[in-house]
Amino acid sequence: MEFPEGLKYTKEHEWARIEGNRVVVGITDFAQEELGDVVFVELPEPGTAVAAEGTFGVVESVKAVSDLYCPVSGTIIEVNTDLEDHPELVNDAPYEDGWMIVIEASNRAEFNELLSPADYQSYVENEAGS
């Protein structure tokens, strides 16, 4: 189970890589393992406005449909279209090629609400799962 340094995390099992005002978002190793084989990812169009803790799309495994939650508010400026034909990238490389969206953040104060790798790992090990 990976909890890379250099990223921030949410209790909804998303990760955020903050690059100035750009925030790259995906789901964590824990999330992809819980889901099992990812077979479909539904993402919005660039230009879509999003709010922290609101949903921005859906990730589907063989058996289930799961909502995707925004770690921060802003506007979606990039979408990983590779996931249309290769949803399995979310399983194989959740922190790299499995990235989902890039948000242009509108409120940098929200960054302080995100979890550190240590806090997220602790959350996963104690509350979210076994």
Place this chain on the structure above:
Amino acid sequence: MTSATDSKRTPLYDVHCQLNARIVPFGGWDMPVSYSGIIEEHLRVRHHAGLFDVSHMGEVEIYGPRAEAAVQYLTLNDVSELQDFQLQYSALCNDSGGLIDDITICRLAADRFLLIINAGNIDKDMAWIQQHLPAGAEATNLSDQKALLALQGPSAETILQRLTPAALPALAYYHATAARVADLAVLISRLGYTGEDGFEMMVDGQHAVALWQALMEAGQPETILPVGLGARDTLRLEARYLLYGVDMDESNTPFEVGLNWLTKLDKGPFIGRDALIHAKAEGVAKRLVGFVLKDRGIARAHYRVMDGDTPIGTVTSGTMSPSLEQAIGTAFVPPAHAKIGSEFAIEIRNKAIPAEVVRAPFVPRRVKR
């Protein structure tokens, strides 16, 4: 065995844990939904072989001088032509013609029949059988004593033959034999729920682990994998086999779900016959069809089927087919929309995704005929 939470466990529970299975509660049982992953397990069954623990399913024996008449009365299909160790797919219906369960029947002898029933319906079916059993027959619930393993895939015969003196090439589809497998007493039935060639093996619970280990070891050259309920569901849906409680329940007649062929209205009296004769004359108001999606999306249970702005039906089962890499599903629609090639839409999160009715099965069945 029961857990602290009162969920039931098969004799293979510890084996599943050792194999790092993902265990989920399923109808009162702690069952493996996957081991290495649903898609990998699914494709391994299609291309080589997979081993399933389906010990949660139920086994009921009906025996006595009037056993055949009893089974004939309780079920829809005609058992009168069955030979010893021959099986048939069948169903139990209530007085209104509603489906209580879909089952498999094996005639063991003129006075002994084995019914294999769905795990979630064991108590219901047993109560129904006891309530309606005619004189001259008894019923015993063997479910807690028996384990059931399914070996499925094109390599199944090769693998199993290593462990048994029974001549498997001579064992026909929907026939069974009582044989030694890994020197254990097993009832081997040539059938399954995947659309591939394969065998279901019933054994006393105390021998389940030994049988499982023997099969896993014998299947190594063919790259056998343990397979969970997740892939069992995608395999059966590709093969267009029904799942009780999902595709149909007591509100459905056999005619609505394509079970006309096993509803033998002319065989003589059985429970539900009068209602079914009437239902057949009236015609169905809806039929279960198979469809594929023509655009991106996955249909799921309870999604609405739309004809323009008009809801016309409901999805019962749906998934992304691992073999076809296409979204497939089954849905109830009015008969006018049930023809092959009919087009409608599936409502997925407020979007109408086009779909088309296709022939069954989605993936060709390769059972041994």
